[in-house]
Amino acid sequence: MTIKEQAIMATRELCEAAKLKAGNIFVVGCSTSEVVGSRIGTNSDVDTAKEIFDGIYSVLSEKGIFMAVQCCEHLNRAIVIERESGAEGEVNVIPQKKAGGSLATQAYYSFKSPMVVEEIKADCGMDIGGTLIGMHLKRVAVPVRLSIDKIGCASIVCARVRPKFIGGIRAIYDESKM
Numbered sequence: 001m002t003i004k005e006q007a008i009m010a011t012r013e014l015c016e017a018a019k020l021k022a023g024n025i026f027v028v029g030c031s032t033s034e035v036v037g038s039r040i041g042t043n044s045d046v047d048t049a050k051e052i053f054d055g056i057y058s059v060l061s062e063k064g065i066f067m068a069v070q071c072c073e074h075l076n077r078a079i080v081i082e083r084e085s086g087a088e089g090e091v092n093v094i095p096q097k098k099a100g101g102s103l104a105t106q107a108y109y110s111f112k113s114p115m116v117v118e119e120i121k122a123d124c125g126m127d128i129g130g131t132l133i134g135m136h137l138k139r140v141a142v143p144v145r146l147s148i149d150k151i152g153c154a155s156i157v158c159a160r161v162r163p164k165f166i167g168g169i170r171a172i173y174d175e176s177k178m
Helices: 003-018 046-063 102-110
Strands: 025-030 066-070 079-082 114-117 124-128 141-144 154-161
Touching: 003 025, 003 046, 003 124, 003 141, 003 154, 025 046, 025 102, 046 066, 046 102, 066 102, 079 102, 102 114
Parallel strands: 025 066, 025 124
Antiparallel strands: 066 079, 079 114, 124 154, 141 154
16 A cells, blocks of 8 residues: 555544544644654655645545644644634744655645644644644544554554533533544
């Protein structure tokens, strides 16, 4: 299976598990170095980024879900997202292969109207290669196990969000929101 096919498969599964709807935000953090079998931050690969971007973006755009791509720590894990998403807090930076990362750079040059923001609160997320996307998820994040656990050589960790449980032992919860 190609990297693009793995990205498509993982994205479809996560969208289903998270019960995403049009307008939701799906955050992705990705170390293309890890995907190609190197240590994070050592071998950023633009061709791999294109395959991953094309796979994930194809699934999300057909569902009307916004893709948010986390930059690396050199840009303080800022987010590249479509302006249409309504995200706020735009900052002035253009991601590059070595300052932002290959996937964020790919997103910046592929989105119709890209902008970079410091943070978002996404409805689900996919961490490809240990990039630490948790800061960009709404509370409460719930781990999601997929049938696929790697893209290329990189492990993937996924999460969806749900509303907080409140009220203790007397409360009754809506099963559809779990």
